[in-house]
Amino acid sequence: MMRKRKKKVKAADIPLAGMSDIAFLLIIFFMLTTVFTAEKGLQIVLPMKGEQVKVKKKNIIHVYVNKLGQVRINDRDVSLLEVREVIRKMLDENPKAVVSLKIDERCKYDDVIKVFDQLKLAKAERIAFAPPRRAK
């Protein structure tokens, strides 16, 4: 009987040298693609319920926004782009002025934000949302 010759089996090897490169590439990839969602927005502080701050009539700037997003400041129609300048001028004349925003209920939120943004850009610190005019 012939004796079987034992074949030498080579141990299978996985090349591990490039492992760390792969791992680091993964880390770098995820570091670069991660987006931290920062919360952003326009801040306001609401008045307390029942808190009545008496403001002299001459210190109030009335800003009206109708349902189409058209703006009126103290009985003068202005375009959205003029709001910032007009308000800034008024605040320069009277730094104690308070902006009262009266907005139609049916007005689009986008238009509200646009006007509010302009007020913020005009550095109006004291802005009050007046109760909306009810739809008739």
Add this chain to the structure above:
Amino acid sequence: MKLKVREHERPEIPTASMGDIATLLIIFFMLTTVFREERGLHVSLPKAIATRKLPKKNIAHIWVNRDGVISIDDRIVTPDMVYIIMQRKVMANPNIIVSILMDKDCRYGVLAKIFDALREAEALRVSLATLKEKGG
């Protein structure tokens, strides 16, 4: 006299455990990453130039989609329930900032109702979530 030139051994940084370090880092970040738990509603936020970043802590979200549906903590709520929920949140954390994520096509009337509810619940620090618009 001729000096004997010493054979310098070349310095080497051991890189064998590099892979372990990288893998550990990956595992560490995988375990410590917290994904946002709240899914909210589908909204397209308005854009504003005066957008500011909010602090990361003490934030409660109110989602309002374009049909005026309100969602808090992934539960659809009626406008009347906003007051009760927010009051509970304010009791738990008086420094809370309410971030209102409202669709730009929504009507202002919904926001006015939420403002009323927030004033009632004494959650006075509010942020209207917007996207940053370039310019200014």
